[in-house]
Amino acid sequence: MAEYKYPALLHDRAKLVSNVKKLSDKCGEQGIQIAGIIKATNGTVAAAEDFVAGGAKLIGSSRLEQLKRAKDAGIKVPLLLIRVPMLSEIDEMVDIADISLNSEPLVLEAINKAALDKGITHKVILMADLGDLREGFFNLDELVETAAKVENEMPGLVLAGIGTNLGCYGSVIPTEDKMVALAKLAERVEAEIGRELEYVSGGATTSLLGVYHGYMPDKINMLRLGAGPLIGPLEDVRLCYNLEAMDELECPFVLKAEVIELKVKASYPQGELGVDAAGKKREYVDRGMRMRALLAIGRADYGDIDDLVPEMEGTTVIGASGDHTIVDVEDVKDTVKIGDIMTFRLKYSALLNLAESENVKKYEI
Numbered sequence: 001m002a003e004y005k006y007p008a009l010l011h012d013r014a015k016l017v018s019n020v021k022k023l024s025d026k027c028g029e030q031g032i033q034i035a036g037i038i039k040a041t042n043g044t045v046a047a048a049e050d051f052v053a054g055g056a057k058l059i060g061s062s063r064l065e066q067l068k069r070a071k072d073a074g075i076k077v078p079l080l081l082i083r084v085p086m087l088s089e090i091d092e093m094v095d096i097a098d099i100s101l102n103s104e105p106l107v108l109e110a111i112n113k114a115a116l117d118k119g120i121t122h123k124v125i126l127m128a129d130l131g132d133l134r135e136g137f138f139n140l141d142e143l144v145e146t147a148a149k150v151e152n153e154m155p156g157l158v159l160a161g162i163g164t165n166l167g168c169y170g171s172v173i174p175t176e177d178k179m180v181a182l183a184k185l186a187e188r189v190e191a192e193i194g195r196e197l198e199y200v201s202g203g204a205t206t207s208l209l210g211v212y213h214g215y216m217p218d219k220i221n222m223l224r225l226g227a228g229p230l231i232g233p234l235e236d237v238r239l240c241y242n243l244e245a246m247d248e249l250e251c252p253f254v255l256k257a258e259v260i261e262l263k264v265k266a267s268y269p270q271g272e273l274g275v276d277a278a279g280k281k282r283e284y285v286d287r288g289m290r291m292r293a294l295l296a297i298g299r300a301d302y303g304d305i306d307d308l309v310p311e312m313e314g315t316t317v318i319g320a321s322g323d324h325t326i327v328d329v330e331d332v333k334d335t336v337k338i339g340d341i342m343t344f345r346l347k348y349s350a351l352l353n354l355a356e357s358e359n360v361k362k363y364e365i
């Protein structure tokens, strides 16, 4: 086994490729291509390569730096900026991204001008806000009007499609009626401009619901997938949406952290209680004396203990401060030693945070 430095974030490349392949095959059966969204890995080139190897037809990120890295590394598929561009990044954006998601006529005009100045064209996908209330046209008539304007009056732009995003801010489920609404809107835009759209982008990982349950309208032909392939069977999404089908996926990223203290301690703090390291009032449960492992990793690295899932049965993460994590190991106390490495599966936010933490070593295996 390789010698690692800890804490370590391990990226198992074969598992990511396999996840992407399963999802792109499944979506492909329904005429849906995948854009691989790499932002949760801090946009590593390895993740972009794995997505492409697994069958992703585009690579996307919210951050231009990450797309630039993919481009510089020779990723050949179209690069998609999935956060509505800042006016201040448009000049750079048209050089790096092939396509961007958009919702502001003013921004579209600026992209049009930047593309014309450079003698190029840039593809845009107009976003419809179908109720999740983050980005996108909330007034769908305005989206259709803007689409016509892009098509007829902005020669630096190519109207590549429309899309939507659900399940982000508003927790709105991509139910069949939402997907049908998007498909109908695509037909409206197509009637307006007199041709077919290249992309109708039905959302992110949560929109796999429509694929697994077989209700995706034919019109929808692209999903932007990050969490599904990167995290694997997401407990929360799986339970909420009844997606046992996701169990066929594996868990490509794990955290490994080292045990630095192993002691039997009281489980209820002793003394007068104020606030914890984060300045929060906490509740503690008195479970008597328990064996606890202290790990050299903390909230500064991963965020919230709820986003770590210990691999070792019988252990529970009970708390953390910025640089320490406390794990109850009472039920497995005979098998844990100082210097042992504990492995955790990660929920989305933990992966995002760990990938960006300088303190965490990264290994691709």
Ligand SMILES: *Cc1c(COP(=O)(O)O)cnc(C)c1O
Pocket: 037, 039, 062, 082, 083, 101, 165, 203, 204, 205, 206, 224, 225, 226, 227, 228
């Ligand atoms: C992050 C993001 C995605 C990917 O979402 P996942 O839930 O990780 O699949 C897709 N589209 C947009 C606009 C995003 O911001």
